[in-house]
Amino acid sequence: MSKYEKYSELLSAYIDQELSGGEVAELEKLLTESKELRKKLDELKEVKNLTSKIKRLPESPYFETKVIAEIEKDHSGFRKFKRWTPAFALGVVTIVVMAVLYLNPNIISNFWQEQKSAIAGFYKENLHPVLYAANLTNDDIFNFAFNNQLPLNETRDKYLHVGYDDLGKEYFEIRPAIQIAETGGYDKFVSALNLNEKEKQLVDSVIGSYSEVLKSQVLVNDKNTLAISPKLWNYRKAIVTDLLIVAEKLNKPEYVKFVPQGVSIDDKIKVANAMNELKSSQGKQYIFCTPDSVFSDEFDFKLAGLEKEKVEIEKEIEKVKSIKVNLNFDSSWKKLNETSAIQTNFRIEVDSNICRVDISNFSIPEIHFPGFDSINVFIEEATKNIQLYTYEIPKIEHYEEGVKFDYYDGDSVHSFEFKYEHFNLDSAIEFEHKMFDSMMSNNRLMFKWFNDSALSKYQFDVDYFSKYYDKETMKEQMKQLKEQLNRMKVDIEIRKAEKEKGRIIIVK
Amino acid sequence: MELNNKKENLAQPQILNLDDDFSIIKKFIDGDQSAFQILVKRHKEKVRNIVYLTMSNSNLVDDIAQEVFITVYRKLQSFRFESQFTTWLYRITVNKCKDHLRKKNVRRIFMPLQEGAEVSHSFNSVEENDMSKVVMDAVSKLPAKLRIPLMLKDIEGFSYQEISESLECEMGTVKSRIFRARERLKTILKPLEKELIA
Known part of the structure; x- marks a missing residue:
């Protein structure tokens, strides 16, 4: 042990300025003497x-609102056991509780229901x-119909996506704008x-007739609550x-083009009846x-109450505009990942991009309309056809700093973007021909484009193309894509050469 | 009107003033329930951060912080105005955290695999995590008795005196624990030295 160690x-x-x-x-005198002590410092x-x-x-x-609510709840109901309550007193209480439970077996569930009601009341x-606040346009409503997404605010940076999982059960997601399908489909x-x-x-006018009714399907408040009507799916x-x-x-x-087999008279009658029932149903159920x-x-x-008072509506809109739907980034939501599946019939997944709620274990009466069941297949087929018609795949966009690819898989947009500054040209060249060979030969290879960790990984899925195109069409698509990539490669080389000369160019 | 002005001033508690806390507590004791909400608003972020840094777990923060304020609410009637409200508040906060850590340790005895997995997370590379997370991971490996005073000092900026009052221990103990925490942390961070410096 050195003589200075005791000074450590x-x-x-x-360094905490506590001497x-x-x-x-x-100490400062010792520091001038000892290199060892200076190193330690x-x-x-x-x-x-x-x-x-x-x-x-x-x-x-x-936070303070929740604390006050908890205190009020605490005051109204709970009996608090003191730490120092003797064991025999606890025994007596146990016996009393057992007797009460024996005489009134529903007391716990009633109590639990009361607690749930108190919490529900707070958030409602x-x-x-x-x-x-989102100012729904006809394109938004069209987009909702065929791409299952609704904007949640005027700036359109958050969207509600409603869909069905592989088993046909409903789910919804809150997504950032970057992960939604392209808008503008209505004009197309x-x-x-x-x-x-x-x-x-x-x-x-057909689309417009849904504008008002959709507005009561998604509600928010300043307590970060999002209430969704199960009728939205229908x-x-x-x-x-x-x-x-x-x-x-x-x-x-x-x-x-959209519905090759057409809609039968019988199905039209079923649909008309189902829609009448849907519009007139008085269900008050929401998912909170x-x-x-x-x-x-x-x-x-x-x-209807809001509609009557136009001035009030304007005030409400201003109020709602100020509310940010920020569920997926709130740390308090993340704990729902662990707790919600146990406590409720909903399964929740939250990450930094998407908040997804599966309602697979929950049966909501309004969701079931027999008339819709019989035409589900045709609705989904028409939806896919329209998605294919309105979206070209893959879409390649050149801009000043780089290139962006988008493709749409019927559920969401997958984006891949790279910037010339960070682009790993060698890895792109190395893999490019292998990728096209595998695509042309219909070798079912999931191909990862670039092994550059600085870039997002773009997975080119042959299944995706073969699902929608015959082999000849796919070859044509691949040829076009190859041309695009070759052009991009040339662009990059030109840019690199220009950069070396100290000039920046914009590639059109 | 005067009260409203006062509330507006309190809405931005950049500098917490002893007299302000006392006057709010007096109002609460005199029956003004809304004063408690002001008190919570003034101190909630400090309490939440102490809980976060002490527990090294953001999932529990709001639950424990809520328990702290409920305890304060129950005991505030008997507050004796002999020390700063914050000293009392932080002591309650740290004690709540200790309670939770104790319970967690008891659970660990019965569930060694799951709990072990939870606490012994290894470092990922700095490329994948920002520096704050890497250092927080390292801090979470310290035992609570070293971690708590270190966090109160380095993140919350408490003096040794304030830490000794909050933890109810001698100042010498605080000094020694902070030093040992830094020494231990240096060893834990040693394998990541190059990345952290880069």
Whole structure:
């Protein structure tokens, strides 16, 4: 042990400025004498520097509200056992509890229900229709019908996506804008049908008829609650069906692009009945997503009441616009990953991009409409056909700093983007020809493009193409893609050469 | 009007003032329930961060912080105005954290595999995690008695005196534990030295 080692502890207090004047003077004198001690000081400073880089928690704006609610609940119901309660007293209580349970076996479930009601009441306060603030356009509603997504705010940086899993059970997700399908499909749909202005107005009015009713299907409040009506899934089907029926009426030759076999008279009657039932149903059930849990409960939201008072509506819209739907990034939501599946019938997955809620274990009465079941197949087929018609795949976009690829798989958009600055040209060249050989020979290879860890991985899935295209069409697509890539390769080489000369160019 | 102005001032508690806390507590004791909400709002972030840094687990933060304020609510009527409210509050916070750590240790006896897996997470490369997470992972490997004073000092900026009051131990003990925590942390971070410096 060196003679200076006993001073090590003082060094730690020294960097914390916790030594007295005398101690500081003594230590600083020793520091000038000892290299060993100076080294130790540097090491301790380095550790302190690292610990000071630990990030603090993000603020929790609703924390005090929750605390007050918990205190009020605590005051109204709980009996608190003192730590020092003697064991015999506990025994007596146990016997009493057993007796009460024997005489009234439902008491626990009743108590639990009361607690649930109290929490539900707290989160149901001040719910507003978020879609008012989103200013839904006809394209948004068309997009909802065929791409299952609704914007959650005016800036359109968050979307609600509703869908069905592989077993046909409903789920919904909150997604950032980057992971949603391209908008603008409605215009493509109208142009595909060669509609004149008058006919377009008819289609507009069909879509417009859903605008108001959709608004009461998604509610939010300032407690980070999102309430979704289970009717949303059926409204999507209703809009699809309505649009296809009107499309058939307006332009049958073009309409068969979407639904080759057409819709039978029998199915039209079933659909009309189901839609009437849907529009007139009085279900008040909502699925509530809150920072604490996901649950379903009744909620009496009166859209008509709001409609009557226009001034009030404007105020409400301003209020709702100020609410940010931020469920997926809130740390409190992340704990739902672990707890919700046990507590509720919903399965929740939250990561930094998407918040997904599967409602597979939960049966909501409104979701079932027999008329829709019989035409589900045709709705889904038409949806896929329209998706294929309105989206070209893959889409390649050149811009100043790089190149972006998008493709749409019927559920979401997969984006791959690389910037010239970071592009690993060698790995691209090495793999390019192997990839096309495998595609052309129909070798079912999942090909990873680049082995550059700085880039996102783009997986080129042959199954995806073969699902929609015959072999000849796929070859044509691949040829086009190859041409695009060759052009991109040339672009990159030009840019590199220009950069070496100290010039920056924009590749069109 | 005066009260409203006061509340506005309290909405941005950049500098916590002893007298402000005392006057809010007096209002609460006199029956103004809304004063408690102001108190929570003033101190919630500090309490949440102490819990986070002490427990090394963000999932538990709001639950434990909520327990802290419920305890404060129950005991505030008997607050004696002899020491700073924050000293009292932080002591309750640290004790709540210790309770939870104790319970966690008891559970670990019965579930050694799962709990062991939870605490012994290894470092990923710095490429995958930011530096804050790497250092936090390393800090979480320290025993609670070393971790807590170190975090109170380096992140919350407590003085040794404040730490000794919050932890109810001698200042010499605080000094020694902080030093030992840094020494231990240096050893844990040694394998990542190049990445951290880079």
